[in-house]
Amino acid sequence: MNLKIPYGESNFKKVMTEGFVYIDKTHYIPKLEQMGSHLFLMRPRRFGKSLMLSMLEYYYDVSHRDAFATLFGKLYIGQHPTPLHNTYQVLFMDFSGIDTDGGHDAILSEFDNNVATWLSKFLDRYAYPQQVRQVILEQASPAAKMREFLTALGEQKFLLLIDEYDHFANTILADDLQLFQKIMGKGGFVRSFYEVLKTATQRGTLDRLFVTGVTPVMLDSMTSGFNIGVNLSLHEDFNEAVGFTEAEVITLLQPLAETCPIALEQLLGDARAWYNGYRFNLKTPQSVYNANMLLYFVKILTANAVNTPSRCWMRTLPRTTAKS
DSSP states (O other): OOOOOOOOOOOOHHHHHHTTTOOOOOHHHHHHHHHOSSEEEEOOOSSSSHHHHHHHHHHGGGGGGGHHHHHHHTTTTSSSTTTTTOOOOEEEEEEEOOTTTHHHHHHHHHHHHHHHHHHHHHHHTOOOHHHHHHHHHHHOOOOOOOOHHHHHTTTEEEEEEEEEETTTHHHHHOHHHHHHHHSSSTTTTTHHHHEEEEEEEEHSSEEEEEESSSOOOOHHHGGGOOOOEEOOTTOOGGSSSSOOOOEEEEEEHHHHHHSSSHHHHHHHHHHHHOOOOSSSSSOOOOBBBBBHHHHHHHHHHHHHHHHHHGGTTTTTOOSSSOOO
């Protein structure tokens, strides 16, 4: 048995080219396109959202067109591509690393630097002139940088992927409600940033948008500042878009059952007890396993099975629970 488990891995290209196990979720791409151009999906932390966004980035990014067959050829979408594959310049942003210590001005500086970093990566990837980058980065606020960025793009349509859009905001909300209201409310720097994005969607430059996070609280707080999208979080058709179904879990556990002196049903029973139980729509009968914790479970079992097959079930269960 030689399962290479992608625990902690969130780069789709690395997973697909370095022999990791990948649970194919690409059949959701056509469904996402049918749901609209501006989409939001909320899920618990460490649930597989970042890997999903990375997959979408490689699927839509025009700069990865030559790698389409290598990355997607064996997956559902490789056999059933949509017309939009590898047709966009893609702006990816991740707001999980923003330090919320230090008060309003320090957080503003962190947010501004984060926006500048992701805009710079985009401009470098698509070889925009250096003077364009300089003008954008000279702008004094995140909203102004984004506004100048959109001006530089002109009529060029782009796709925007935002990971952990609310990571820093949730921390602020837990510590200081007034500060949260200040940065999210009218005139706040976060709301102003998203208002620029809203304008870009109305003008057609920002052609498609997909945002992940943990809760819709930040979106609700901005009210009309960013009321442009469809929230798929509780939609029945997307209950299993991230996380693992039981059938998918069985594909990971079956090789272990064949190696360890443990029946598949016993492995599955413990996995159910520890990692199953998420259901994001009450109408669906299918509950979902926490992807990150399940992968850790399988990774430890796999390592034990390789080293000491007769004892591969010993000391394997992480003493934490993902039930909700």
